[in-house]
Amino acid sequence: MTKRKLVITAILKTGLSQAEASRRYEVPEPTVSRWMAHYRAEDQAAFEPRSRRPKGNASATPEAMIETVLAERDRLVQAGHDAGPATIAWHLEQAGHTPPSRATIARILTRAGRIRPEPKKKPKSAYIRFQAEQPNECWQSDFTHYRLAGGKDVEIITWLDDHSRMALHISAHTRITGQIVLATFQATITEHGCPASTLTDNGMVYTVRHAAVGVRGGRNAFEHTLAALGVTQKNGRGNHPQTQGKIERFQQTLKKWLRNQPQQPTTLADLQTLLDRFRQEYNHQRPHSALHRRTPAAAYHARPKAGPSNEPTPRTHNRVRTDKVNEGTVTLRHRGRLHHIGIGRAHNGQPVLLLVQDLDITIAHAQTGEIIRRLTLDPTKDYQPQNQQGPNPQ
Known part of the structure; x- marks a missing residue:
């Protein structure tokens, strides 16, 4: 039994005055008066302790701002954009509002069921990020x-x-x-x-x-x-x-x-x-x-742009390619374009090596090493005939 019920019962059943009940039970007289007022207003419910929680919270987010946050969240999601708390805050600022903190926006979204907490998700601080120092650097x-x-x-x-x-x-x-x-x-x-x-x-x-x-x-x-x-x-x-x-x-x-x-x-x-x-x-x-x-x-646009080195990378491009002569030709891909090089039907079926240095090509028999043809590739032509002297014959 609470002291509140004891005091109220003593006053009602034994005829004690509020001042006498205050002295007997060592309860401040204003408190006794308040308890009796509660009893007259609430009857038996007055016997239970009342919550001390304030009736209002001056620091609470206004309902209008909560609705604005949720509306902006829905708008961003519908448009297919990311709609996290920081993004919502940025858009509200652009619209002239003074948004609540990022943590407050997150709580608003969570209470409204717009987001679901993921405590097992790896935090962003766990990632190692690499970023170029300048625009156009990469x-x-x-x-x-x-x-x-x-x-x-x-x-x-x-x-x-x-x-x-x-x-x-x-x-x-x-x-x-x-x-x-x-x-x-x-x-x-x-x-x-x-x-x-x-x-x-x-x-x-x-x-x-x-x-x-x-x-x-x-x-x-x-x-x-x-x-x-x-x-x-x-x-x-x-x-x-x-x-x-x-x-x-x-x-x-x-x-x-x-x-x-x-x-x-x-x-x-x-x-x-x-x-x-x-x-x-x-x-x-x-x-x-x-x-x-x-x-x-x-x-x-905030920083100066980077650019390539002043010197191009060396032009020399060396490679060795194996092929088999088919219909009197072998093939070579240069700058993404396939070229056919004529060496004569007499070599059909023979394995060959193509020794390539930029546009200079030597074709040799893969087993005997016999030189079959030397030429300078003409990149403008798909087919390189046997009598070709090169793109710029002297």
Whole structure:
């Protein structure tokens, strides 16, 4: 039994006055008066201790701000954008609001069921991040598959600045080839200047250093262009996509945004229209957590740009290729283009070695070492006839 019930019962049943009950039970008289007032208002409920919690909280987030936070969260999710607490705070600031702290926004989202806590998720501090010091110091590139609304599969290629995460180029194609890689790279250079280096995976459209034995050691058109410009080519380790983590994450963001568009593209032109819109929003309207809440465009233009070395990489390009004579010709790929070299049908079926130094080629019998033909490759022609003297005969 609580002292509150004891005092109230003594007053009601034994006729004690409130002053007498106060002295007998050593309870301040104002407290006795308050207890009796509660009893008259609440009857038996007055016997239980009352909560001391304040009726109001001056520091609580206003209901209007809570609704604004939830509305902004829903808007960002519907648009296909990232919608974490920091991103919501940034957008509210841009709209003229004074948002609550990031932790408060997280609590609002959790209470409303908009996010689910993941305590086992690895914290961001556990990751080791690598970032170029300057814009154009390194460009990452990759392409990803996408299915149009009609069911047709297409591919999207991206060039991304490593320092600022700015999407320098995004375009859709039926299929990404080596020529498209080169064309998009050159178009990006025209718009943004030449980078100091590139970072890609080991796909054949970027490098042929992991190609079949007969092709290995050569260069495709993209590799030749990089060497001529003095751009350092870097390729990630096989089966380790984390090396190109920035562009892998970018492609997730891009696909999520595309999936959330109300009108799904049915043609390449429709898809390209969406990609252009996404690039504008991503570069100029979306803050990036790794950039201290700046947009990629702001980070890209905030510092001087890097460039390639003044001296191009050495032009000498040596390789040895094995082949077998077929229909009087052997083949050689130069700058991504396949050339047929005529040596005569008399050698059909014979194994040969092609000793290549840039455009100078020596063809020898693989077993006897007999020199069959020497020539200077004419890159403008697919077929190199036997009487050819070279692209610039003296």
